[in-house]
Amino acid sequence: MKHRPLLFTTLVLTGAVLTGPATTATATAGPSPAAEAPKEQADPAPADKAGLRIVKTDPEGQAAPGAAFQLLDSAGKMLAEGKTGADGTLAFSDLAPGVVRLKETASGSPLLGTVPDQDVVVAPGEPKVLTITDPYKSAGLTLKVTDKATGKGLPGAIVNIAPKDAKDDKGAFTLTTGPDGTAKAPLPVGKKTGSAYTATETKAPDGYRLDATLVEITAKPGAEATAALTNTATPKPTEEPTGKPTAQPTDDPTTQPTPTTSSSAGTGEPTGTPSSSSSPDIDTATSTPTAPDTKPEGSLAHTGADSTNGWLLATGGLLLAAGGGAIYAARRRKNDESETGTGQHRRTDDN
Numbered sequence: 001m002k003h004r005p006l007l008f009t010t011l012v013l014t015g016a017v018l019t020g021p022a023t024t025a026t027a028t029a030g031p032s033p034a035a036e037a038p039k040e041q042a043d044p045a046p047a048d049k050a051g052l053r054i055v056k057t058d059p060e061g062q063a064a065p066g067a068a069f070q071l072l073d074s075a076g077k078m079l080a081e082g083k084t085g086a087d088g089t090l091a092f093s094d095l096a097p098g099v100v101r102l103k104e105t106a107s108g109s110p111l112l113g114t115v116p117d118q119d120v121v122v123a124p125g126e127p128k129v130l131t132i133t134d135p136y137k138s139a140g141l142t143l144k145v146t147d148k149a150t151g152k153g154l155p156g157a158i159v160n161i162a163p164k165d166a167k168d169d170k171g172a173f174t175l176t177t178g179p180d181g182t183a184k185a186p187l188p189v190g191k192k193t194g195s196a197y198t199a200t201e202t203k204a205p206d207g208y209r210l211d212a213t214l215v216e217i218t219a220k221p222g223a224e225a226t227a228a229l230t231n232t233a234t235p236k237p238t239e240e241p242t243g244k245p246t247a248q249p250t251d252d253p254t255t256q257p258t259p260t261t262s263s264s265a266g267t268g269e270p271t272g273t274p275s276s277s278s279s280p281d282i283d284t285a286t287s288t289p290t291a292p293d294t295k296p297e298g299s300l301a302h303t304g305a306d307s308t309n310g311w312l313l314a315t316g317g318l319l320l321a322a323g324g325g326a327i328y329a330a331r332r333r334k335n336d337e338s339e340t341g342t343g344q345h346r347r348t349d350d351n
Contacts, residue, residue, distance in 0.1 A: 066108025153181020
């Protein structure tokens with residue numbers, strides 16, 4: 001009976017050791033060497049870092065893989081780079097909060113262009129999502145205007161280029177052909193299959209008729225497109241103008257006076273011998289001066305003016321009057337001499 005209390009006390013102590021907590025055990029055992037050593041500096045929490053996620057598409061909203069991007073700091077130093085995956089996305093992480101420069105170095109497609117550089121603000125927390133749509137590459141338009149007959153390029157033609165079925169003039173522009181008859185310009189493209197344009201001539205080259213033909217153009221991304229117009233030369237007049245009129249008349253003036261002629265040779269001598277009649281005026285009524293056979297030298301040029309014709313007539317009349325008077329005086333003097341000589345001869349006979 002005396003040994004039972006001692007047995008009971010031993011059992012209670014054993015049960016307490018088996019059912020007590022481990023920390024308690026580790027605490028009675030004393031601290032371990034690892035716990036006593038100071039802990040290493042841990043990385044900052046994710047909340048202290050920024051991220052950027054790029055979503056790249058084409059103008060029709062389709063994912064654009066293979067596009068290359070770089071992130072630069074304010075000094076132009078590259079912080080990170082990468083390419084979009086098959087889904088068109090690219091994620092940057094562990095970025096310091098602030099402003100970074102995003103640069104697209106390649107579009108990843110021969111049909112797509114790149115966007116200009118841009119500044120992006122990144123902040124701690126969830127990554128910033130940035131959607132970038134690369135445009136389709138412009139088509140290269142070559143306009144050519146030629147002569148329909150010869151095929152020679154015509155300069156100076158003005159042609160209006162406009163998107164087909166456009167309700168206003170948005171996107172329209174004009175081209176003027178150069179010395180070789182051509183002009184070039186880029187055409188924006190909005191669809192992968194191409195965009196439609198029209199070309200209409202608004203001013204023809206000098207000496208040519210306007211070509212009102214509407215030429216349709218299909219501009220595909222990154223491809224070359226052409227538009228050709230022809231012009232027909234304006235017909236020239238059938239009768240060429242003559243040269244400048246000459247001041248020298250081609251024919252003799254038709255208004256020159258024509259004097260009446262007699263049977264005499266025009267020497268100014270009387271046509272017949274004086275008769276035995278004592279009348280001194282027997283031959284003066286029938287005799288008229290004859291026109292000279294030769295034209296006077298140094299005649300005035302015919303200018304076609306009425307005043308000149310009148311002057312010629314007046315001068316001719318004066319000359320005729322003067323000649324007639326001279327002939328008349330000569331005849332009177334000769335007749336007087338003849339009559340005087342006859343009377344003296346008679347007086348001599350009488351003696």
